[in-house]
Amino acid sequence: MSTVSSQEEQIRLKVSPDEMYASLEVTQGLIDGEQLLAMCLTELRSRNVQINKSVEQQVAEQLRPLSKPDVGAVTIELRGRPPKPGDDGRLEWAQGCAPPDKHAVAPGHEADSDQAIDYYNQRKFITVTAGQPVLRIVPPTDGDSGVTLSGKDLPSKAGQPVKIRVDPNSVVTEADGTCTAVIDGLLKFDGQKLSISPHLEIHGHVDFSTGNIDFQGDVQIGKGIRDCFIVRANGNVIVDGPIESAGIETGGDLHANRGIACHSPSSIIVGRNLQARYLDTAHVCVKGSANVEREVIQSKLTVGDSLTIEHGSLIGGITCVGRKVSLANIGSDAEVITTLYMAHDPSYAVLLQRTEEYLDYLQTKLKKVTDQLTQIQQLGGRGDHAADMLTELMCDKYNLETQFTRLRTKYEKLNDCYQKRRRADLDIAKQIHAGVRLIIDDQEIRVTRPIRGPIWIGWDKQRKLVYRTGDHGTTVPLKDIPGLEIMPSKSPCPDMTPPQMHSLSEDSEDEPKASAAEPAKKP
Template structure:
């Protein structure tokens, strides 16, 4: 039997990081070594291990020590702490930020009147309550010492405009009647609605409003309307700028005169677009026609009403374009593009231009360095030229890094362009020659008239398929 004093020569004790597990390792073994489980327990206790000792594991080591040579065996277990649960804010109203799309009825028709659904609140209405954090429980390590737990964090309200808290700071209420909105950083606001009973002209001037703007008239050329919420125009827009953090609805239509911009973070809905520039984060919905206009939508463009005509211009949508008629008998060039976010494709063009500029600058730097290297080789490099050489070498390294970063960004966008399998261009009635279709990285020119077809990316190319 090995004496207690000699166990130090044979055994090595180690612990997990939080000391919730103790490991015993037999580092040296010969045939004369033998001990009892009680001796092993005594060794552990002399080393400070007093909690959660597993006598069954010690018994196994004592009976067959040769099987546990040079192997760390868990011989004592503490209790791990239970961390607390963070508090949270429990909302009592809808804060739906899902893309707003036209409502599809049971018979398959699309009700374009149901495009905007606002989250309204009345003064004094409860918006959210604070749920307290739950405490945790400490653990115990193998020495019997407590292991601290991580307490749950208290949730905090993010208060925006027209929001009040109760005296206990546990509930959030609307301070006015209005529309509830949550910003990108989580702040809750209640925006009121501002109405203009007439045209936006010299009588009213430009409008910049943190809420929803309703205009019961027209927006005349060269004026600007900006709203953090939605913009609704019961009339038309002529060569003006409209920018909304929500959706834009124009009862009449848009005559852009190739100036101005209609820009919405969500949807744009209107009767027609002529010579205009329109951008929407989600969908553009047009009931009559899109003529010679630049239209971009992060998700979809619909122009499939009874007229549903798209002629000239350039349409870009992330997923789908649906039109009743595309082009005309005069073969007017009409470009439609799906399969990538418009800003991503525009970013690709910018990056390629940047890469070209970087390559030109890098070439100039390399030529200058080569000249300085030649001077150094013949011993004609003075102190000023030496300093310039060091500076140009650093510049070259920086240019190479920037070049590689731009190439990586271009490659990532091109890979995204390859993933356009769900993109689609649908023709409800007729598409004429002269139309140019782009899906992802692939282009198709329409030469002959076709009816009731749709175009998708299939088998490495753009395929034209029947709608039937």
């Protein structure tokens, strides 16, 4: 391997115009070792390259291969430090608050890897509660400055802050950038503004484009609810389009402005009052009052307070009303069997029934403890073991007696409230058709021929069934109306509880469904 006889030919240095890169080509020659290192550093200094301990170590390390006779040349590379731009600001969403993906599925409804996605439970809306952290606004960073080989500083570019506006009326921003909900409601973020609305407005249908709705406030739906979809809301629900075989549960009122028409099982539970255009083959439970503009046809309808159908008819199905009923017509010319239970509120009745069953359970258990206590006392109750058993049984007896007495008092108050609340008050403006069955308390009235209105049927002060024709007529015993058959009722009000809503979109005919009216299990 030939060597170079002069220093100029042994070392060649190139430096880039921006002073961010330098290459030093060194070949075998007359000079080596420490002298060659010093000569390389001198050459670098001549081109304004700053020499520090790190640079000196790099050059020395890369010159080391020249000590081997089979290495003819090495290239030493030195680089400046480029500036590192700062990170832009960003949003860190709290768990469960990030804007949903197109096919996101609601928590608790995720499909397994070998199952299809449940599109009824697509997660399209995010609801939050007051005090819940929603996201954190992470500020931008300044970045790191750079430096050339000559030591010149290169400033870095700072990151850009995230562009977001926060509604101060619904979201509070902490000093660390955490955004916390002030109210319950719908989390809204359009890419620029963050807010929480106590109202959810859906302009189209509740269908596969929205998935099921579960919301803490009021919900307004523009075009109706499709089959098998579920809407839950703590507040009011207003539906401007038709409601199909769907599930609805409200804490407030339900306004079905285009009516409810079902062809398969539905479940509608209204926490306060119902306002509907019509009901057709629907299963509805209303805690307060119901006002229907037109017909109620072949439906299962429970109303805790009053039912009004001002311009339409109640035809077929089973209806149960706790207080007042005002109808234009009941039944039809075709004599469709139409059953109306009056002075009966299933929610009260179920609660009273469950309480009675638990009182019976406590009484049975109390008798068993009392019998055991008597038996031990008759045997003398001697010995430490017998004394311990006596003490334990006496304590159990006292606790059971206390629990029974308290529950019995509550039961009597509840029953008294229920009895005072019940009313038999039926007002028919036009006609009662044949085929109508009225069940009032323990009596059943069957209509065998049409009765023209206006007519009022109800209780007198002694809770005897009477009727009155016209607005100001005299009340007469109901048995005097021709075309009626009055008999003791053998048809207790059936379970009117709507089916569980989680099964509306499932093929679960073989799956047993628990009922809200099912007696409570004994502890």
